Amino acid sequence: MKELGIAVIGFGWMGKAHTRSYLRIPTLFPDRSANARLVYCVDPMESRRTEAVRDFGFAHATADPQEAIDHPDVDAVIVCAPNMLHEELCVAAAQAGKHVFCEKPVGGTPEQTARVELAARSAGVISGVGYNYRWAPLVQYAKQLIDDGVLGEITNYRGRFFSMYGSDPLGLLSWRFEFDGAGYGVSSDILSHSMDLAMMLNGPITEVVGQKETFIPQRPLPKPDAGSHYSRGEVGDPTGPVTNEDYTGALTRFANGSVGTFEASRNIVGPQSQMAFDIHGTKGALRWNLETMNELQVFLIDDNNTHDGYTTVYAGDRFPFHGAFVPGDANAIGYEDLKVIECLQFLNAIATGEQHEPGFKEALNYVSVQQALVSSWESNSWQKVVDVGLQ
Ligand SMILES: NC(=O)c1ccc[n+]([C@@H]2O[C@H](COP(=O)([O-])OP(=O)(O)OC[C@H]3O[C@@H](n4cnc5c(N)ncnc54)[C@H](O)[C@@H]3O)[C@@H](O)[C@H]2O)c1
Known part of the structure; x- marks a missing residue:
């Protein structure tokens, strides 16, 4: 080996x-x-x-x-x-x-x-x-269902990444809150996950219009060697300005004719790590949320609509990768297990010489949408997505 x-x-x-x-x-x-x-x-x-x-x-x-x-x-x-x-x-x-x-x-x-x-x-x-998040076994299964046409024609996609990691105004001004350290805020940090997943499941985004906000404009300055973006300062500590966005939301159009809405926030109170999607087609719908990553909600229209409603499908070893971690049904896997799958796939790609997906090409696909989103913040108008690699 x-x-x-x-x-x-x-x-x-x-x-x-x-x-x-x-x-x-x-x-x-x-x-x-x-x-x-x-x-x-x-x-x-x-x-x-x-x-x-x-x-x-x-x-x-x-x-x-x-x-x-x-x-x-x-x-x-x-x-x-x-x-x-x-x-x-x-x-x-x-x-x-x-x-x-x-x-x-x-x-x-x-x-x-x-x-x-x-x-x-x-x-x-x-x-x-x-x-x-692409590697979650039930996300992989959702992709199979969509590709097999089980949901019919896709009409609506709703993506969101709501996190509370920046909700405490005493949370330190770590590199994530500064343009010089992070670049853009939530659009680089967590909307990237949400839109990448959307494009994996539902194809390219062609147009976007959005808005942004910074709700906590000042934060306590970090101390040397002090932790991460989860660390906290004290009342009265010296503060500095947050220089990228806390929130962004967007309306989108996909190449397949479906429409989308997206939101990402790092200081919304309530959802703690809600990286989630709802996808709706003419024959069915799916919804998945990182907070309950071992559950997929599936709604399928059939001839007898008496019991119409979402059904919970629990993750288990019949879904991709899951059985490597734990056998049987409804025995859960966790966040870092997705990293193991990701690292495995990267090693395999190097060993076989085949380009890994997602690679930098997929990152470019996302930032092309991000570039259009940033333009829409400035122009307050719909923007077409243009491949930034070609600009
Ligand atoms: N995929 C995910 O779910 C996920 C989750 C968290 C973070 N991230 C990404 O991972 C990256 C790191 O985030 P994190 O949460 O681990 O941050 P972190 O602040 O916990 O760790 C960053 C580390 O980089 C080190 N560092 C600083 N300057 C350096 C330099 N010049 N050379 C080498 N190391 C340097 C710091 O000392 C620190 O140990 C970011 O790009 C972030 O967006 C991804």
Whole structure:
């Protein structure tokens, strides 16, 4: 079996999640095409570098990304640093001939994503992007139902990603809340997941009009080494301005003639991590929500409409990937299991030389919609989606 050396850049939440996932693959997927070897961890924080070597088993840790990228034992680079570093890191990795997996968004702005996609394409390396909700077994099943025509002609799509991670005004001004660190706000951070899933399930979006808002304009400044976007300051701490959007909503049209609505918010109170969709066709409908990711609601019209209504289908080993984690029906899997599937698929793509999907091409598809959305914020009018890779 092939062994592929990996370097993980950025060892916060996502860097650790990817690393744990690579470690779990051998015991879960005997049919895999490759194993990952943990060669380099890169992070400016010394405590995280120590943890990477001591607890996760990386051979080396450094604060210098180029040192890791250039090392001959590194075949693939996994970018889990803050968004505005993605372009530089991904381009450097691709130019060194390394395969690149980048956490979403691939860059903080559409222009950055286009440059990254071009660099990977020119270098001929395999690319991957962290749209992990695609891999939920019941989302994969939903895709099968839609592709098999079980829902008939699709008429309506409703996507949303509502999170409370920024709902506390004392939540720290981490890199996510600053344009210099994250690029755009929720449109880069979480609308990207929602619209990527929509395009996987329902095809390309062709037109968009939307609005945005920043509800919490100031936040306490972060302290050195203090946690993540879930960490909290104190009343009276010095504050700084939030420089990207907390909320965006959009109306869309799809190439297949259906219509869509989308919303993403990081400080709405109530839904805690509601990455969800409803899709409606002429013969049926589906709805799925990350908060109950092991359930799919299915409505199918039949001849006897006495008991019309949504039926709950529980996840189980009859759906894609699920049985690798747990046998039987209604035994649940969790968020990080989706990362394991994602990492497995990326390793397999490198081993077989077949482009991974979602890769940077799919990231470009999303940012092309994002670019049109941003234009609509400014013009207050419908905008056609144009491929930003061609601009
Ligand atoms: N797919 C998902 O569901 C999902 C979830 C969370 C985050 N993300 C994405 O993952 C990325 C990281 O987010 P996170 O939540 O792990 O952030 P985080 O703040 O927890 O971790 C970021 C890490 O990057 C390190 N870092 C900062 N500058 C660096 C540099 N120059 N070189 C290397 N490392 C550097 C930080 O020290 C920190 O350890 C972001 O792009 C985010 O959008 C994706």
